[in-house]
Amino acid sequence: MVSLLELAHITEEGVRFKSPHNGTEMLLTPEKSIEIQNSIGADIIMQLDDVVHSSIEGDRLEEAMYRTIRWLDRCIKAHQRPSEQCLFPIVQGGLNSDLRRRCAEELIKRDVGGYAIGGLSGGEAKSDFWRMVKLSTDLLPDDKPRYLMGVGFAVDLVVCVALGCDMFDCVFPTRTARFGCALVKTGQLNLKNATFATDFRPIDPDCPWSCCKDYTRAYLHVLANTEPAACNILTVHNVAYQLRLMRGMRKSIVEDKFPDFVQQFFSDMFPAGVYPDWAVDALNSVNINLR
Amino acid sequence: MGSGRLGHIRLPGRHESSVIETPMCTLFTKVGSAPYLGVEMLKRISNVPEIAAMSLGGLAPHHENVREFGKGLGEFTAIKSSLIFTTLHDASAAVTSGKNDRNGVAVWGKGGKLKLDPSLYVKVQEAFRPDWFQALSDGDTDRGTAKKRLIKSVNNTLDFLDRTLELTQESEVLKDSSLIGVIEGGFDEEERQRSAKETSARPVHGFLIEGFEKGHSAVDLFSVENFSTLLSKTVGCLPEDKPRIMETVWSPLQVLQAFKLGIDVFSSAYPYVLAEKGQAMVADYTIPRQSPSAKLEKEGLADGCLSCSGFIIDLKNKSNFEDFRPVLPGCKCYCCANFTRSYIHHLLNTSELLAYVLLMIHNFHQYFEFFSCLRKSVKEGTLDELQASLEIQNNVRSVHET
Ligand SMILES: [Zn+2]
């Protein structure tokens, strides 16, 4: 419910909000959210959660955490297609270790197919972020997938895989593409920037798709500043980048070389060898030591 | 009224092997790319025209960079398989008035106005290395333009042409590029014919006829008194062996009418202009007319739905909310093979880019299909049947609108 939060009023019953389309007031209850998702028919569906901004502390945070558990029970009860659609609860609790632990412990008592970790990536300090992720993954059962919601920077993906997360979404790569940003090994290229006007190289010579086989940075610079076709081309590139990154991680894990992968990834991303402290600490916590 | 002509265009230089059949349309582009579509998406469309028309507004400001690139606009924009035809103005957008004079012509891009005089113009073309390029022209005229201004427009355009010819004679880079002369004269017969004759007397490879409207306007030129006669008389002054081009935003029926008057090459800005409005082409171009749109027409009549016509449907209309048919049942395009009207309606409602991507694919597919049908019907002698069929389908629309 993050995206509509600014328009929303939350009670025990559900989330009351003004429709962004016609302004009419709507009430989204846990039951209604499941009914909608049952009819959409996705393979994985999400519980309705009470999510607060990661800067919120105290009573409101605690209320949101407990309400998320109560709403989960209502969602499970309302779920009409449990044998076809996997319902994911969401671990909440903000940046409070105690609340997050209690939330995870409650959720794992329920019989579900996998878990989401929510309420993070809202601008909190990275040192808090990774500790909350690790706390969650340490508690969640090993035999079920963990989906980290809203996380998209490549560095975050790599660190969070190391911390035990299995699933991510591609909101970040697609959104950044629409703003003219291309993801590469060394970070990102803001193609709207004038420095690309005479850069006739592909975005990434190793990318096998049309975005890099057919197009130069120079032309995409022209297009990114003016035409929606650029969004299309860069979205393909960025999704392909993220898929390659995830595939690379899976392969290295299968080959038992994940720490080498992480090392190589960080050397490419930070060629000067100056790595962010939080990432070094996070990786240290799972015995991956960057050189 | 004439009956139109089949033809083929052979290109000199690097594309010596290509022969292009007319009547045809060019691929309409924005800043050198098919609107909303990258080259990969373009591959999902059949019958994509062999010539891509690229207007200078969004591209001319980058000519220094393209020169440095060194391989011309086709390579630069990644539309490598097509021949490149550089035109002055975006066929889908209105020309902004009052910026032309005897020294040069203004083109408009996102960054604003760029004034082109013949020497800058040739410099830009040398960087772009087009296969065809429109001569610099002063086409800022329409029905309301006074004679004095029309004379000036014809004179300016001829002056630009002469200076361009002088400048390109020395150009090694442009020796294989074909210069397209431009016919002006608004709605004045005398000026139209003078423009046509004078331009024909110069070594140009084809003719672009413009200056009837200031860019894209909602006016159906064929409903304007004298237009057909005037166009026909203008074409009559042009040699038979060179292509005649009009970039007007025209529906299939209007294209057919212009073709009959002797026009060979058209723009495909029409599919784009519709897609921008959330509209899709749904006419049937086969002779005899087959089921899909004939069926549609009946349904449209039955439920009195304003958004369903024989020609176009408006996917923004609420009637599509629970319409799970493809945009045009029977259409072979990627959009119709995979998506429903209901979904596209939803995408439009939520302002998703994908709506426009899908509508571009469908509308391009249909427009290009229409040109295949047009050529086929000329070969088979069924042009009048095709016109009758389009007129009937067009009338279905007006029944609903009135
Ligand atoms: Zn790429």
Ligand SMILES: [Zn+2]
């Ligand atoms: Zn279609």
